[in-house]
Structure formats: C-alpha cells, structure tokens
Amino acid sequence: MSMHLKQLLSSAILRDLAGAASFRRGEEYAADGHVTGLAVDGDRISARVLGTDEYRVGVWVASGALEYDCTCPVGRDGDFCKHCVAVGLVWLAEESPDGAGSRRRKPGAPRVVSMEEIRSFLGRQDRATLVDLLVDHAMEDEGLLDRLVLRAAREAVGGPDLARFRAVIERSLYTGEFVDYDSAGGYAGRIADTLEEIPLLLGEGHADAVVELTEYALGQVETAIGYVDDSDGHLGGILERIQEIHLEACTKAPPEPVSLARRLFAVELRSEYGAFHGAAATYATLLGSTGLAEYRRLAEEEWRKLPALGPGADDAQRWGRRFRLTQMMEVLARLGGDLEELVAIKSRDLSHPYAFLQVAELYRDAGDHDRALEWAERGLAAFPARPDGRLRQFLAQEYHRRGCNDEAMQLIWSDFLGVPRLDRYQLLKEHASRVGAWPSWRERAQSVLRSGPTQETSRPLPDSWRAAAGRAELVRVLLWEKEVEAAWREASGGGCPEDLWLELARLREADHPEDALGVYQRQVEAMVSRTGRTAYEGAIQLLRRVRKVMRRLGREEDYRQYLAQLRERHRRKRSFLGMLDAARLA
Numbered sequence: 356m357s358m359h360l361k362q363l364l365s366s367a368i369l370r371d372l373a374g375a376a377s378f379r380r381g382e383e384y385a386a387d388g389h390v391t392g393l394a395v396d397g398d399r400i401s402a403r404v405l406g407t408d409e410y411r412v413g414v415w416v417a418s419g420a421l422e423y424d425c426t427c428p429v430g431r432d433g434d435f436c437k438h439c440v441a442v443g444l445v446w447l448a449e450e451s452p453d454g455a456g457s458r459r460r461k462p463g464a465p466r467v468v469s470m471e472e473i474r475s476f477l478g479r480q481d482r483a484t485l486v487d488l489l490v491d492h493a494m495e496d497e498g499l500l501d502r503l504v505l506r507a508a509r510e511a512v513g514g515p516d517l518a519r520f521r522a523v524i525e526r527s528l529y530t531g532e533f534v535d536y537d538s539a540g541g542y543a544g545r546i547a548d549t550l551e552e553i554p555l556l557l558g559e560g561h562a563d564a565v566v567e568l569t570e571y572a573l574g575q576v577e578t579a580i581g582y583v584d585d586s587d588g589h590l591g592g593i594l595e596r597i598q599e600i601h602l603e604a605c606t607k608a609p610p611e612p613v614s615l616a617r618r619l620f621a622v623e624l625r626s627e628y629g630a631f632h633g634a635a636a637t638y639a640t641l642l643g644s645t646g647l648a649e650y651r652r653l654a655e656e657e658w659r660k661l662p663a664l665g666p667g668a669d670d671a672q673r674w675g676r677r678f679r680l681t682q683m684m685e686v687l688a689r690l691g692g693d694l695e696e697l698v699a700i701k702s703r704d705l706s707h708p709y710a711f712l713q714v715a716e717l718y719r720d721a722g723d724h725d726r727a728l729e730w731a732e733r734g735l736a737a738f739p740a741r742p743d744g745r746l747r748q749f750l751a752q753e754y755h756r757r758g759c760n761d762e763a764m765q766l767i768w769s770d771f772l773g774v775p776r777l778d779r780y781q782l783l784k785e786h787a788s789r790v791g792a793w794p795s796w797r798e799r800a801q802s803v804l805r806s807g808p809t810q811e812t813s814r815p816l817p818d819s820w821r822a823a824a825g826r827a828e829l830v831r832v833l834l835w836e837k838e839v840e841a842a843w844r845e846a847s848g849g850g851c852p853e854d855l856w857l858e859l860a861r862l863r864e865a866d867h868p869e870d871a872l873g874v875y876q877r878q879v880e881a882m883v884s885r886t887g888r889t890a891y892e893g894a895i896q897l898l899r900r901v902r903k904v905m906r907r908l909g910r911e912e913d914y915r916q917y918l919a920q921l922r923e924r925h926r927r928k929r930s931f932l933g934m935l936d937a938a939r940l941a
Contacts, residue, residue, distance in 0.1 A: 360398040361450065363421045364414070369443045372423075372435035381440025390445045396470035400446050404438040408541055412442045428540040428587050498545060501527060505552040515556060515564050521571055523549060528575050534583040543589030546576070550593065554600050562608035569601040570618060573630050580628060594628060605641050612646030620653045624679055635686045647690075654683050664706040666737040677704075694721055708734050708743035715749060728753045744770050744779075751786060760790045768796070775803055777831045804829035805845070827851040830859070839863060843870070853878060857897075864904065872904045876917070883925050891931045895938045902940060915941070 370378045384390065384404060393402040399415035410427045429436040449467045477485060493500040501523050508519035527549040534542045550572060556565050576597065580590050605615065619634040619642075626632075635642070635650050642650060657680055664670060670677055681700065688697040694717065701714050711734025719727035731750045735742055747766045754763035767786045771779040780800055787796040805826055826849035833842035834855070839862045845851075846859055860874035875897050882894035898918075905914040918941060925931055 360400070360414075360416050360421075363416060364443055364447065366444065366447060368421070369435075369440050372421075373437065373440045377429075377435070377437045378440050380437040381444060384437060384441035385444040385448075390441050392468070393442065393445055393449070394468040394470055395446070400442065402442045402445070404441055406438060407537055410438050410541075412438050414439060414443060414446075426541060426544045428589070431540055431544065431589065431592075498548060501549055502552065505549070509552075509556060509559065515559075515561050517564055517567060520553070520564075520568050524568070524572050524575055528579045530579065530582045532582075536584040536586055539583055539585055539587065539589055542583065543585075543593060546579075546590075546593055547596070550597065550600075554603070557604060557607060562604040563610070565604035566601060566608075566610060569597050569604065570622070572597050573601075573622065573626075577626060577628055577630060591628065594630060598631065602637065605638065609641050612642050613649045616642055616646040616650040617653065620650050620683075623683060624657070624676065626679070627675070632682070633686050635683065636690060639690065647687075651687055654680065654687060658684055661703065664704045666705055668706045670704075670706075673704075673706075694718075705737070708738045708741070708746050710734070711737065712743065712746045712749055715746075719749075719753075724753065724756065742769075742773070744774070748782065755786070755789060764790065764792070764796070768799075771800060772803065775800075776828050777835060780804075780828075780832050781835070801829060801832070804832060805849075827855060830855050834858060834862075853881065864900075868904045868908055872901065872908075875901045875904070879921070883921070883928065883931055886928065886931075888930070888934075891934050894931070895934060895940070898935075898938070898940050 369381070373381060384406065389405045391403050391405065393400065399413065401411065401413045404410045404412055404425075406427065408427070410425055410430070412423075412425045412430075414421070414423045416422070423435060423439050424430055425436050425438045427436055427438055430438065446467070480488075489503075493503050504519060504523055508516040508523075511519070527546050530542070553565055553568050553572070556562075556568075573594065576590060576594055583590060585591065609615075615638065619631050619638060623631040623634050631637075635647060639647065661677055661680065662670070672678075681704070684700045685697060688700055698714055698717060701710060701717065704710055711730050715727045715730040715734070718724070718730065728750070731746060731753065734746050735750060747770045751763040751766045754760070754766070764786060767783055771783045773779075783796055783800055784793055787793040826845050829849075830842045830846050830851045833839075833845060839859070842855075843859055843863060846855060851859075856874050857878060860871040864871035879894045879897045879901065882890045882897070901917070902914055905911065905917075922932060922935070
C-alpha cells in the first residue's frame with residue numbers, strides 16, 4: 356500500500372527528524388506567522404519561510420517515504436531544519452479536524468492554497484492566456500526566467516544553443532558585490548538550480564555539449580568564489596557536482612583522449628580549489644594509454660622546470676603550482692606502481708622534516724625497514740634545531756622493532772622535553788610501558804612538569820609553556836590519570852586555568868562541597884566581570900551549582916545573602932540582572 360502525506364507526517368515525526376532544539380525553533384516560527392504561501396499539491400506541500408533570509412521549503416512523499424528540502428544552509432546540507440518543521444506544523448494545523456489552523460492563523464494570513472483549484476482554473480484557459488501568465492511571472496522571477504531560457508536553448512533549431520547556456524551561467528554567477536556569509540546559501544542555491552539544467556542534455560544525446568558547458572562552468576565558479584564568503588563550502592559543493600556531471604558526460608560519449616588529457620591537465624594545474632584533482636586516476640579508463648601518455652608528457656615537462664629543494668630551502672609556489680604539480684606526479688607514479696619513482700618525486704622537496712618522514716613511510720609500507728630507518732635518521736640529522744615530533748616517533752618505533760629500546764626512549768623523552776604537555780606525556784607512557792619502565796619515566800616527567808627543565812638537558816621550555824598558569828599541564832596529566840586529589844593539591848599550590856578549576860570542582864563536589872563551592876563562586880564573579888551574553892549564561896549555569904551545593908550544606912540563608920550581594924555588586928549590568936531574574940535562582 357502506498358503511503359500518503361497524512362500517514363507520514365505528524366508532530367512526533369517532525370520532532371524526531373529535526374531534534375528537540377530545531378523543533379522548538381520551528382514551533383516559534385509557525386506560531387509567529389513566519390510561514391507564508393503554503394501550497395498543497397497532492398502529497399506535496401511547499402511554502403516560503405521568513406527567517407534570516409527568505410527560504411523555500413518543500414515536503415513531499417516519494418516511493419512511500421517522506422522527502423524534504425529547504426534553501427537554507429542547513430537544508431542544503433540535507434538536514435531537516437527548523438523551516439521544514441514550521442511548514443509541517445502549519446500544514447498539520449490546517450489539516451486538523453477541529454479547525455485549529457484557522458484559530459491559530461494571524462488576521463489577514465492567506466489560507467492554504469490547493470493546487471487542485473489552480474489546475475482546474477488553468478485547465479479552463481486558452482493557450483495564449485497560459486503563455487501570457489507564464490511570461491508575466493518570468494519577468495518578475497529571475498530564476499524562472501533562467502529556467503525557461505535554458506529550456507528554450509535546449510530545443511533550439513540545429514541543436515542546443517550553448518552560447519545561451521553560457522550567458523545564463525555567467526548571469527547566475529554575477530554578484531555585483533561581495534556575497535556575505537548570510538547570503539551565500541541563497542546565492543549558491545540559485546547557481547545550483549541553473550546548473551541542474553545541464554545534465555538534462557545527457558538524456559537528449561548531447562553529452563559533448565555537457566562536457567563543454569561543465570568545463571566552462573568550472574572556470575566561472577572558481578572565479579566567483581573569490582567574491583563570496585563560502586565558509587560553509589556551498590560553492591565547493593557546486594564544484595564537486597559540476598565535476599560529477601562532467602565525468603558522467605565523458606563516460607556516455609568519450610572525448611578524443613589526447614584532447615581530453617590536455618584540458619584536464621590545464622584545469623588541474625591552474626585550479627586553486629582542487630578542480631579535477633587526481634584526474635589521471637579518475638579518468639584513467641577514458642584516457643586510455645594514449646591519453647595518459649599525453650597527460651604524463653605534459654606533467655613531466657612542467658616537473659622538470661621545478662628546482663630541487665634541500666633542507667631549509669623555500670619556494671614561493673610551495674602551496675600553489677608546485678603543490679598541485681607534485682600531487683599530479685604522485686598520482687601518475689601510484690598508477691604505475693613504481694615505488695622508486697614515487698620516492699624520487701617526494702625527495703624533490705626535502706626542505707622540511709616531514710618530507711623525510713614521508714619517504715621513510717613509503718619504504719616501511721613496502722617492507723624495506725632498513726631504508727625506512729635510513730631516511731628517518733637523515734631527516735632527524737638534517738634539522739637538529741627544529742626536529743619534527745612525528746619523525747622522532749617513527750624512529751622510536753623502528754628502534755623498538757630492532758630491540759634498541761634505550762635509543763627509542765631517549766627519542767621519546769626528547770620529544771616530551773620539547774613540548775611537555777599531556778599528549779606527549781601519554782606518548783611517553785605508551786613507549787615506557789612497552790619496555791616495562793613506566794614508573795621511573797613517570798616520576799621524571801612529572802618532575803619536569805612541576806619544576807621546569809632538569810639538569811639533564813640544556814633545552815629550555817618554550818615560551819608558551821613558561822607563560823602557562825602555574826602547573827596547569829601537570830594538573831591535566833593527573834586528571835587524566837584519575838589522580839583527582841593530587842591534581843587538586845598541584846592546582847592549589849601552583850594555580851591552573853579556569854576550565855581545570857571547574858573540572859576539579861565538579862569531581863570533588865560530592866566529598867568536598869566547600870572546596871567546590873569556593874571555585875564556583877570565584878568563577879561566577881570572573882564570568883560576570885567579563886560581560887557579554889555568553890559569559891552571563893555560563894555564570895547562571897554555575898549559580899545553579901552554587902545553589903545546589905549550599906542547599907545540600909543547609910546554608911539556604913547564606914545563599915540568599917550571596918545572591919543579593921552578587922546583584923548589588925553588579926547592579927549596573929542590567930542584561931545580567933534580567934537573565935538572572937528569568938532564571939529564577941532566588
């Protein structure tokens with residue numbers, strides 16, 4: 356039995372799809388009249404929702420399942436957003452048998468539009484009237500106008516009018532000014548709608564036209580990215596979609612391999628956003644031996660122009676042209692399965708310690724541990740002033756494998772001394788436990804954390820460590836080891852950051868409520884003094900813990916006095932006092 360919208364949509368289902376927080380916001384949108392233009396067409400509903408921007412929402416049934424979309428950033432990511440909730444709730448209210456929808460509707464708000472009524476009306480009109488209606492609407496709706504232009508371009512006499520396609524793509528991407536974060540989602544949505552007209556040509560036997568249009572669109576989108584705050588990656592997603600369409604078109608009607616290789620290579624080499632990344636592998640079947648040979652010829656020609664870089668050298672194109680060309684050469688080497696070719700490519704740039712590690716890992720993965728060790732030791736020797744911790748750790752594993760445990764531990768100890776923090780302490784424990792020597796190494800490590808550098812090394816602790824609050828890292832270490840009382844003593848003796856004080860208080864609250872209370876009250880004062888809604892919200896959360904602890908201690912009157920004094924000290928902070936009143940903490 357096929358399922359219908361009335362069977363699949365309910366308040367409980369909306370809550371499950373959206374989550375509690377988005378459901379609450381959707382309820383507010385529905386109650387405050389943010390949903391407008393609700394239309395119903397069988398098992399499909401659509402509407403506009405007025406939020407940060409104006410969003411289009413659709414909810415429908417397909418193959419017996421509930422489907423949905425929204426043009427907001429959350430909806431574009433495929434999640435069920437608050438706007439979908441709002442539309443669903445308004446529809447449910449309108450459908451309710453007791454007329455609840457009519458009672459909740461704001462005065463003057465339009466009722467739900469039934470598309471059956473519209474269909475009936477349109478069916479009574481002559482062709483000329485319908486054309487005029489559509490043209491009038493297209494004159495006011497640029498998105499509809501573009502779709503109609505592209506549909507007409509698809510059916511042009513003599514084949515698709517690609518010039519018209521290119522003009523619409525260019526117009527949809529034109530910004531006129533910088534597109535800010537809040538507008539980026541809607542901007543990308545309009546582009547996506549335009550570009551989805553292109554793959555329709557595939558079903559009409561015009562795969563070659565699709566190849567040409569997608570390559571043009573790639574260049575246009577990459578240019579547009581520079582004028583958009585694309586923090587959420589909307590345009591990055593559009594680039595991926597264009598490349599999917601391009602590959603599908605090439606698969607349906609394979610282009611001439613040499614020409615395809617040249618175009619793929621040119622785009623991949625210049626693209627700052629990864630267009631056609633790894634093209635040699637992705638298009639290997641389509642390129643065939645002749646296309647791959649041409650791609651390799653082009654790559655090697657450019658590769659020979661790059662200077663070799665030794666330790667400490669630099670290249671202005673390290674993260675630009677050089678980076679992309681290196682990746683292209685690596686893909687070719689991996690396709691051929693040639694380890695030494697891959698090593699030669701990696702070793703063209705030995706300007707940083709990690710480069711030596713990458714070569715060492717290649718040999719290790721190939722089972723050649725002797726050459727892996729050789730490259731790792733070369734890397735460590737090449738950068739004595741700024742060693743890479745990952746290189747040390749790799750070497751330590753190789754030394755352990757050979758039974759050279761003392762050498763391995765000295766490397767890991769040097770790594771810890773260079774950056775004495777929790778993650779390096781954990782690594783030290785891992786290696787020391789491997790050789791059954793953790794107790795002695797633990798004592799030495801905690802001594803460094805407590806007192807600073809030992810006499811056994813002349814390396815000073817970094818400035819970032821010296822600036823840290825007291826023995827904060829030792830407190831973190833002891834908390835990781837579940838030594839709560841020892842961590843409290845260290846914090847009390849040398850201090851620690853706010854987050855650690857709160858963690859200590861939380862862990863000791865049950866057995867040492869007075870200690871926890873002192874921490875909570877100090878942090879409340881610090882948060883309120885910082886001002887700002889986020890700080891005030893944190894203070895109110897802590898005040899709830901203060902109230903809980905003081906009630907447990909039988910100090911209700913002390914709590915009331917404390918709260919009154921807090922209000923008096925911060926009487927000028929009206930925002931905080933308002934939030935305090937709303938929290939009902941008295």
